[in-house]
Structure formats: structure tokens, C-alpha cells
Amino acid sequence: MDRQCLHCGQGFLGRSDKKFCSNQCRSAWHQSQQLQQEQSVQQIIKRLSRNRLLIRRLLAEGYKKVGRAHLVELDFTFCYYTHQYKTKGGNTYYFCFDAGYRLLPENKVLLVLWQEYMHAFEVEKLEMNKEQLP
Ligand SMILES: [Zn+2]
Numbered sequence: 001m002d003r004q005c006l007h008c009g010q011g012f013l014g015r016s017d018k019k020f021c022s023n024q025c026r027s028a029w030h031q032s033q034q035l036q037q038e039q040s041v042q043q044i045i046k047r048l049s050r051n052r053l054l055i056r057r058l059l060a061e062g063y064k065k066v067g068r069a070h071l072v073e074l075d076f077t078f079c080y081y082t083h084q085y086k087t088k089g090g091n092t093y094y095f096c097f098d099a100g101y102r103l104l105p106e107n108k109v110l111l112v113l114w115q116e117y118m119h120a121f122e123v124e125k126l127e128m129n130k131e132q133l134p
Pocket residue numbers: 005006007008009010020021022025
């Protein structure tokens with residue numbers, strides 16, 4: 001049966017489940033797959049770092065509340081964050097490493113920096129939930 005190599009595109013003869021014309025093509029294809037995955041991870045890290053820098057820069061300039069549209073204009077990406085922090089009051093903060101934000105009504109965004117007590121509270125909350133399990 002005539003097959004087409006996934007890597008170089010050349011036709012070859014072989015079993016129907018064979019995808020590559022040679023071992024070289026198979027390993028080259030896997031390497032390029034790994035590279036692509038690594039590149040998309042790097043892209044996300046770049047977005048996260050950009051978000052972090054934007055928050056820190058705005059805070060340093062004295063802005064604690066900004067419009068959501070303004071952040072988008074500055075190339076902020078809301079879909080990427082590293083972790084969340086939920087307050088006892090039920091508010092959720094989204095963090096890009098040590099810089100975070102909370103969505104406010106009327107398309108406003110509250111900017112904050114990560115604080116030590118936030119981690120302590122998170123751990124406390126986890127332990128509390130564990131005790132509630134049957
Ligand atoms: Zn090939």
C-alpha cells in the first residue's frame with residue numbers, strides 16, 4: 001500500500017499503520033512536535049510576563065483601578081493567569097505570578113500585588129475543607 005510520510009511527504013511502501021518513510025523522518029517529526037509544544041509554552045509565559053509587567057507598571061504609576069478596555073488596549077490578556085486567590089467575602093483575584101487583579105462592576109479592574117497573607121489564607125482554607133470531608 002502506498003503511504004505518505006508525515007514528515008517529508010514522500011510516498012513509501014509499508015504497513016498501513018506506518019507513518020514515516022524512515023527512522024530519521026520519525027525522529028525529526030517528533031522533535032518538531034516537541035519544539036512546537038515548547039514554543040506554545042513560551043508564548044504563554046510571554047503573555048503572563050507581559051500581564052505581570054503591565055499591572056506592576058500601572059501600580060507604580062499610581063493606578064489602582066483601571067478600565068478593562070484600557071488594559072486590553074495595553075495588550076493585556078485576560079485568559080492567561082497563574083493562580084487565583086479567593087477572599088472570605090467570595091471575591092476572586094487572578095494572578096500573573098505576583099501581580100493580580102479583580103474584576104469590578106462597570107468593566108473596571110482592581111490591580112493588586114500578591115501578599116504573604118494570601119498564601120496563608122489559601123492553606124488555611126484548604127485544611128478547613130479537608131476537615132469537612134466525611
Ligand atoms: Zn520521510
